[in-house]
Amino acid sequence: MSERILVIDDEKLIRWALRKNLSGAGYEVLEAEDGESALTILEEEGADLILLDVRLPKKSGLEVLEDVMKHHVQIPVILMTAFSSVEGAVDAMKRGAHDYLVKPFNHDEVLLLVAKALDTTRLRRELAFVRQQQQQQYGTGNLVGKSETMQQVSRLIWKVASSAATTVLIQGESGTGKDLAAKAIHFSSDRATRPFMNITCSALPESLLESELMGYEKGAFTDARERKQGLFEVADGGTVFLDEVGDMGIGLQAKMLRFLEDKTFRRVGGSRDMMVDVRIIAATNRNLEQSVQEGSFREDLFYRMNVIPVEMPPLRERLEDIDLLVCHFIDRFNAEFHKRTKGVSDAALEVLKRHSWPGNVRELRNVIERAMILENKEILEVEDMPAAVRQLDAGPASNSAAAAAFVLPDEGYGLRRMEQEMVKQALEKTAGNQSHAAQLLDISRDALRYKMRKFGLL
Numbered sequence: 001m002s003e004r005i006l007v008i009d010d011e012k013l014i015r016w017a018l019r020k021n022l023s024g025a026g027y028e029v030l031e032a033e034d035g036e037s038a039l040t041i042l043e044e045e046g047a048d049l050i051l052l053d054v055r056l057p058k059k060s061g062l063e064v065l066e067d068v069m070k071h072h073v074q075i076p077v078i079l080m081t082a083f084s085s086v087e088g089a090v091d092a093m094k095r096g097a098h099d100y101l102v103k104p105f106n107h108d109e110v111l112l113l114v115a116k117a118l119d120t121t122r123l124r125r126e127l128a129f130v131r132q133q134q135q136q137q138y139g140t141g142n143l144v145g146k147s148e149t150m151q152q153v154s155r156l157i158w159k160v161a162s163s164a165a166t167t168v169l170i171q172g173e174s175g176t177g178k179d180l181a182a183k184a185i186h187f188s189s190d191r192a193t194r195p196f197m198n199i200t201c202s203a204l205p206e207s208l209l210e211s212e213l214m215g216y217e218k219g220a221f222t223d224a225r226e227r228k229q230g231l232f233e234v235a236d237g238g239t240v241f242l243d244e245v246g247d248m249g250i251g252l253q254a255k256m257l258r259f260l261e262d263k264t265f266r267r268v269g270g271s272r273d274m275m276v277d278v279r280i281i282a283a284t285n286r287n288l289e290q291s292v293q294e295g296s297f298r299e300d301l302f303y304r305m306n307v308i309p310v311e312m313p314p315l316r317e318r319l320e321d322i323d324l325l326v327c328h329f330i331d332r333f334n335a336e337f338h339k340r341t342k343g344v345s346d347a348a349l350e351v352l353k354r355h356s357w358p359g360n361v362r363e364l365r366n367v368i369e370r371a372m373i374l375e376n377k378e379i380l381e382v383e384d385m386p387a388a389v390r391q392l393d394a395g396p397a398s399n400s401a402a403a404a405a406f407v408l409p410d411e412g413y414g415l416r417r418m419e420q421e422m423v424k425q426a427l428e429k430t431a432g433n434q435s436h437a438a439q440l441l442d443i444s445r446d447a448l449r450y451k452m453r454k455f456g457l458l
């Protein structure tokens with residue numbers, strides 16, 4: 001569908017020339033010779049862009065601009081003005097005009113400006129749409145759970161979102177919904193229209209993480225050919241989500257503390273303090289207090305971040321949420337895979353409620369997803385659940401089935417070797433598919449690639 005441009009000018013010759021030029025470029029062109037008829041046309045036919053002459057009979061161009069801003073604020077207006085009144089045009093831009101053209105103009109210039117204005121508005125519209133979708137998708141309503149603990153968490157998140165708090169620490173095992181909670185905080189806060197930037201601290205070596213967060217100046221290191229903005233700058237007014245913050249290097253922790261205390265930082269290689277307004281949401285699946293005791297995490301940074309702690313409860317402590325979560329995921333995958341599954345059988349639900357869910361909600365999601373991909377059933381049965389879930393766990397008392405099944409290796413077989421072995425096995429099992437391997441290991445793809453590089457597997 002071609003875009004529609006309304007030309008408002010009392011000079012017939014100018015309208016004719018613009019029509020010829022614009023329709024030659026594929027636009028649909030409407031004409032009006034004064035403000036009155038322009039507004040009628042806008043009411044009846046609408047337009048994607050307006051070219052408006054400043055000097056019109058009856059209502060002046062500026063008055064017409066005012067009307068347009070009042071009733072059709074989403075339509076960009078380009079003013080056409082004589083050289084002598086450019087200052088007026090600049091003033092008009094302050095009142096909402098998108099841009100201006102100085103008469104006499106050449107036709108390429110007109111086309112360029114029109115295309116640019118249409119692009120900008122399209123992007124703006126798309127951005128507004130995406131943000132609205134994100135807000136729906138990630139608002140606090142998306143944290144499913146009727147258990148008292150989950151209700152408490154939801155209430156806390158809601159309170160935090162609308163507070164002025166600039167630092168939040170989310171703790172919880174893997175798969176308990178830390179990502180979801182961070183997004184819920186951002187998208188239900190008044191920062192929602194500003195960026196939400198997300199980085200996993202364990203995925204990058206310390207120096208790279210620093211330059212990702214704080215940016216760098218040209219020449220700061222060999223590859224720094226241009227100055228680059230870091231996430232703190234890009235997210236100004238919004239939120240930066242630092243996932244797996246427990247893995248942040250000790251040197252960067254010092255800079256982080258300074259940032260949290262006075263909101264200032266320096267780009268790598270920079271000598272100037274920069275100041276921004278971002279909310280930091282940090283998440284970790286480690287016990288940070290223990291990391292503090294072990295000396296791998298700064299105590300002062302921990303206390304600074306822990307002002308508002310949000311604790312995501314493990315799924316095994318709120319088994320009463322399983323019904324709702326199962327329904328939630330069935331709805332979601334019905335939509336995604338075009339299936340018509342209605343629910344799970346009573347027996348299957350029993351089985352799900354007996355499992356100890358070491359992988360928490362993520363594990364439950366995967367179980368439902370797998371069953372729905374493999375089967376085309378209205379009701380999912382016990383046999384549609386994976387063996388690991390069907391097996392009777394020792395009960396909720398055992399912390400984690402995986403951990404219980406774990407045998408400590410012989411001496412000399414360090415954690416590093418084990419990690420390397422697991423990465424290798426995951427890659428073998430998935431025939432080198434990194435996304436799947438990362439899923440198996442329950443780490444991000446970036447983290448996997450980092451480990452692969454570390455072990456020389458890449």
Ligand SMILES: Nc1ncnc2c1ncn2[C@@H]1O[C@H](COP(=O)(O)OP(=O)(O)O)[C@@H](O)[C@H]1O
Nearest residue numbers: 142143144173174175176177178179180361362
């Ligand atoms: N309370 C919840 N309600 C609905 N979905 C959830 C909930 N908690 C977690 N999930 C889902 O489980 C998966 C893992 O959650 P995520 O936020 O990535 O966990 P974490 O960051 O703690 O590892 C995601 O698909 C998420 O949408």
Ligand SMILES: [Mg+2]
Nearest residue numbers: 175178179243
């Ligand atoms: Mg996560």
